[in-house]
Amino acid sequence: xxxxxxxxxxxxxxxxxxxxxxxxxxxxxxxxxxxxxxxxxxxxxxxxxxxxxxxxxxxxxxxxxxxxxxxxxxxxxxxxxxxxxxxxxxxxxxxxxxxxxxxxxxxxxxxxxxxxxxxxxxxxxxxxxxxxxxxxxxxxxxxxxxxxxxxxxxxxxxxxxxxxxxxxxxxxxxxxxxxxxxxxxxxxxx
Amino acid sequence: xxxxxxxxxxxxxxxxxxxxxxxxxxxxxxxxxxxxxxxxxxxxxxxxxxxxxxxxxxxxxxxxxxxxxxxxxxxxxxxxxxxxxxxxxxxxxxxxxxxxxxxxxxxxxxxxxxxxxxxxxxxxxxxxxxxxxxxxxxxxxxxxxxxxxxxxxxxxxxxxxxxxxxxxxxxxxxxxxxxxxxxxxxxxxxxxxxxxxxxxxxxxxxxxxxxxxxxxxxxxxxxxxxxxxxxxxxxxxxxxxxxxxxxxxxxxxxxxxxxx
Numbered sequence: 074x075x076x077x078x079x080x081x082x083x084x085x086x087x088x089x090x091x092x093x094x095x096x097x098x099x100x101x102x103x104x105x106x107x108x109x110x111x112x113x114x115x116x117x118x119x120x121x122x123x124x125x126x127x128x129x130x131x132x133x134x135x136x137x138x139x140x141x142x143x144x145x146x147x148x149x150x151x152x153x154x155x156x157x158x159x160x161x162x163x164x165x166x167x168x169x170x171x172x173x174x175x176x177x178x179x180x181x182x183x184x185x186x187x188x189x190x191x192x193x194x195x196x197x198x199x200x201x202x203x204x205x206x207x208x209x210x211x212x213x214x215x216x217x218x219x220x221x222x223x224x225x226x227x228x229x230x231x232x233x234x235x236x237x238x239x240x241x242x243x244x245x246x247x248x249x250x251x252x253x254x255x256x257x258x259x260x261x262x263x
Numbered sequence: 264x265x266x267x268x269x270x271x272x273x274x275x276x277x278x279x280x281x282x283x284x285x286x287x288x289x290x291x292x293x294x295x296x297x298x299x300x301x302x303x304x305x306x307x308x309x310x311x312x313x314x315x316x317x318x319x320x321x322x323x324x325x326x327x328x329x330x331x332x333x334x335x336x337x338x339x340x341x342x343x344x345x346x347x348x349x350x351x352x353x354x355x356x357x358x359x360x361x362x363x364x365x366x367x368x369x370x371x372x373x374x375x376x377x378x379x380x381x382x383x384x385x386x387x388x389x390x391x392x393x394x395x396x397x398x399x400x401x402x403x404x405x406x407x408x409x410x411x412x413x414x415x416x417x418x419x420x421x422x423x424x425x426x427x428x429x430x431x432x433x434x435x436x437x438x439x440x441x442x443x444x445x446x447x448x449x450x451x452x453x454x455x456x457x458x459x460x461x462x463x464x465x466x467x468x469x470x471x472x473x474x475x476x477x478x479x480x481x482x483x484x485x486x487x488x489x490x491x492x493x494x495x496x497x498x499x500x501x502x503x504x505x506x507x508x509x510x511x512x513x514x515x516x517x518x519x520x521x522x523x
Contacts, residue, residue: 130494146440149291151499154442160491160499201437208359 079113081120086111128172131163131185139186140239143193158196162189174250184247190239289445289505290372299371305381308347312367314377315347316384325385327392346387349397350380353420357435365443365506369433373441379432383425390422397421445502448493452477455490455498464488 089095089108098104136159137144147153166188175181202208234240244251299307304320307313318329318339329339351370358366370376390396399419405412421429429435449455456470465473465483473481479490479498489501502508 132494149441151446151448152289152291152442154439156442156446157489157491157499157501160493164492202359203437205359208361210360 078118079116080118083120084113084117086113125173125176128167129178129182131167131182133159135182136163136186136189139183140190140193143190155193155197159189159193162192170247180246184243184250187239187243187246191234191237191243194237194239289443290369290441294374294441296372296374296377300374300377305377305384307371308344311348311351312371313347313351314370314380314384316343316381316388318343320381321385321388324381325388327388329388332392343384343388346384346391346397349400349420350383350387350425353417354380354383354429354434356417357429358437362439364510365439368443368506368509369439369441376432376434379428379434382428383421386422386425386428390425442501444505447500449498449500451496452498455500458500 087108087110089098089106098106133147133150133156137147143155143159146155147159150156163185166185170181170184170188172181175184199207234244299309299314301307302320304317304324306315306317308315318336321327321329321343329342330336333339333342354370355363355366370380387397391398397420399415400417403412403414418426433440447458449458452474456465456474459465459482460467460470464485464487469481469483473479479492482490487502487504489499489503491499491501493499
């Protein structure tokens with residue numbers, strides 16, 4: 074774990090820790106090129122991994138609590154046509170909305186629900202396909218109607234999230250956490 | 264259409280399973296009909312896959328004596344056959360062509376949908392007794408002064424009440440709310456693998472490999488099924504070719520020799 078704070082299980086440091094240090098030693102003609110281990114016995118903080126714990130279970134019930142309109146659409150559980158999509162998004166949501174960052178069960182569950190709700194909203198619009206773009210049928214009667222999706226899936230994530238009801242709620246809550254998430258912006262703490 | 268001939272055929276093949284269906288559900292069990300329900304109210308046309316209201320049912324539940332209106336039973340029943348076709352096409356107009364087979368399957372095998380269809384039939388019988396009725400949909404007119412063609416369109420094929428019945432049910436949705444695909448959640452990897460072996464989707468040897476590695480990526484390549492890992496070591500299995508298998512194994516009535 075890349076941290077300078079000594080915690081239980083992560084309290085040993087090496088003098089040749091990191092490529093930069095190794096390169097400096099190589100460039101020093103009088104250097105010993107020895108790797109010393111320094112272990113701090115005390116004070117040592119509690120292990121971060123132990124205190125964070127594993128992420129809670131997230132169920133369909135947690136989802137429909139925050140995204141109420143989906144309750145009817147999901148009333149038949151796995152027999153609902155959108156259930157597979159929900160489960161696929163849940164697996165991704167648990168990667169994107171990191172439990173290690175939020176660490177509060179109620180907030181984390183709401184964030185995961187809103188994240189899924191955001192993408193479900195987009196997908197339902199796509200599935201409805203009111204423009205008949207995904208149809209092989211020629212529908213001349215609809216030509217005069219110019220429907221278009223209200224959102225633009227852009228390169229910037231926050232614009233994307235703010236395009237839907239659930240996405241904007243999600244980003245309002247998650248933005249402060251977002252700066253610590255690797256791959257988004259900022260750096261990861263784990 | 265010879266209705267009597269069709270009824271006789273159904274009696275002869277009353278116990279016949281028209282669709283192959285395994286134990287795993289798609290339409291929920293509480294709503295599922297193994298085959299279209301035929302009674303004194305409605306007949307089922309297995310060639311066109313649609314319910315057809317019967318004169319007695321209309322008399323009993325819609326309080327309309329069609330034999331008086333149409334003079335003979337045959338005329339009245341033929342009229343109801345036309346009503347059925349118009350209503351089915353109107354319902355299908357809410358969906359794209361690619362969902363047609365799925366929708367017809369759902370309408371044939373759902374108890375709830377059968378009730379909704381019956382309500383629309385009876386509403387349409389009343390609608391057609393008013394001026395115009397569903398024949399309005401067939402009408403068009405040309406205004407030569409303005410060079411305009413006036414069409415009433417499919418909107419007039421059913422009444423405003425029937426349209427609301429459609430919109431208040433999955434009949435009016437753009438996409439199915441119920442997944443027609445066969446799906447099942449398995450409580451462990453062991454039970455999932457046992458099912459896959461029993462259905463000859465994988466071999467015992469392939470099952471042993473996955474059981475050892477506990478990695479679904481070790482399953483052989485398959486485009487017919489979808490397996491999603493759920494919480495608590497559970498697995499959701501979906502046969503995404505279900506509707507195709509229903510159509511392939513469906514019995515089709517042969518008018519030439521009266522067999523299925």
